[in-house]
Amino acid sequence: MKARPDVPDSTAPNQAEAIQAAPTDAAPSDAVASAAAVLPAVSSTFSATDRPGPAVLVLEDGRRFVGRRYGSEGQTLGEIVFATGMTGYQEALTDPSYAGQIVLMTAPHIGNTGMNDQDMESRKIWVAGFIVREPARIASNHRATRTLDDDLEAQGVVGISGIDTRAITRHIRSKGAMKSGIFSGDLFGLSDSEQLERVLSGAPMRGRNLSLEVSTVEPFSIPAQGERIGSVAVLDLGVKTSTLTYLAERGFEVLVLPQSVTAEHVLSLKPSALFFSNGPGDPAASDAHVTLLQEVLRAGIPYFGICFGNQLLGRALGFRTYKLPFGHRGINQPVLDKTTGRVEITSQNHGFAVDMPIEGVHDSRAGFGRVEVSHYSLNDQVVEGIRCLDINAFSVQYHPEAASGPHDANHLFDRFRDVVLASQRGIAGETK
Structure with missing residues (x-):
């Protein structure tokens, strides 16, 4: 079998060959060396004079980088996707929606800008692999306590750099x-065919239920901040820390529940509302969560869902879901809110x-009565929000907590609070 060639030290071959050589790392300047000395707490264990070993990215269609x-x-191994955010890599890496x-x-x-504890959106990095140019x-950054290199290495995240x-x-x-x-170390030396065979053996995203992971x-709870208006049961399908914070700031006692919880248990808590979070995987593989949602909706409990929670509401209402060609991932996705006529720049990952x-x-x-699309993407007209007209339920496909990203859609947490308060006063119907 053909062995992997050494990484060339010259400039990359013609781009049509889809193989890029890693650029040669120059020695650090005096200024960089001085900065590293001043900031020992956030200097990586990597030395700028070191040269990382070769790595290769292999796609299922045979392309190699x-x-x-x-x-x-x-x-x-995993499904390769791209994220268009110029900032917010720490929030993206720790977003459970990127699992797999x-x-x-x-x-x-x-x-x-390194890494810090304040911007972690969950307990760990979830991406299966990481690709950067430089x-x-x-x-x-004054908030950094460690480098990105440190966290990737410590958490065993395999990545590749220096490619187009x-x-x-x-x-x-x-x-x-x-x-x-992505293959590096001894596995870089596998033949092209062996590496491709391993890639093809990987699990597809379609039909995959990742909520258990x-x-x-x-279960755990977060107390309400300020005046308590009630409790919200949060089904954790990959929820982000910022989302829980925003719910608590609206006066909700937040009851975070594992994805395996039953409708009977949710109803026994007598929550003021139900919230389904973002999360990874195929919504068509989450029938148990759809059934749970239907039972809670029939009990008249208000509902708000984001991202994965939007897809599950769609399925609970009787509509199907489908896989996008390459998805929406980034912090600059334009969405039209049909209920207000406003265009919002949103953070998305689906x-x-x-x-x-x-x-x-x-x-x-x-x-469940009448339903309409409340939001849609201005890039490709994909459904970005659903509104029920006869029950207190609505959802959006994007991340209104926007960690990271613009806060154009943060008002949706206020809308959710208002829906719950109206429900407590006995006002049913449209989720304005």
Whole structure:
């Protein structure tokens, strides 16, 4: 079998060959060395004079991109997707919605603000792999307590740098998200065919239920901030820390529940409302969560869902979901709110969507009355929000907590609070 060639030290071959050589790392300047000395707490264990070993990104269609190891050494498999945010890599890495995916950052320079404890959106990094063009080896931010290199290495995240991320993004945009793998260390030396065989053996995202991997095991609660208006049962399908904070700030006692919880248990808590979080995987593989939601809706409990929770509401109402070619991932996604006529720039991370006409009022196929699309994407007209007209339920496909990203949609937490307060006063009907 053909062995992997050494990484060339010269400039990369023709781009059409889809193989890029890692750039040669120059010695650090005196200024960089001085900065590293002043900030020992956030200097990486990586030395700028070191040269990471070779690594290769392999796509399921046979395309190969050779670069340098970034993060941990070894092998990782997952669906390759791209994220368009210029900032917020820490929030993206710790977003459970990225579980099972190898994430490519389209911004060319990643890592310059390091890592800190305050911006963690969950307990760990969830991406299956990480791809950057040019990694920053030294953190240059007063809040940083460690470098991105440190966290990737400590958490065993296999990555690759020094490859043409723009060419890969264009390829994914043209061909769609696909299986992929990163190989470094001894596994870099596997033959092309062996590496491709491993990539093809990876699990597809379609039909995959990942909520068990990211959900809390034990329930826990967060007290309301300020005046308590009631409790909200949160089904943790991959919830982010910022989301829980925003709910508590609206006066909710937040009851975070594992994804395995039953409708009977939820109803026994007598919550003022139900919230389904964001999360990874295919909504078509989450029938148990759809059934739970239907039972709670029939009990008359108000509902708000985001991201994965939007897809599950769509399915609970009787509509189907489908996989997008390459998804929406980034902090600059324009959405039209049909209820207000406003355009909002939103933070998004999803690869599936609800199949529902964006115009007109429709009857729920599951008996929940009239339904309409409340929001849609201005890029591709994908459904970005659902509003029920006869029950207190609504959802959006994006992340209104916007961690990271613009806060245009933060008002949706206020809308949810108002719906719950109206429900407590005995006012049913449209979720304005």
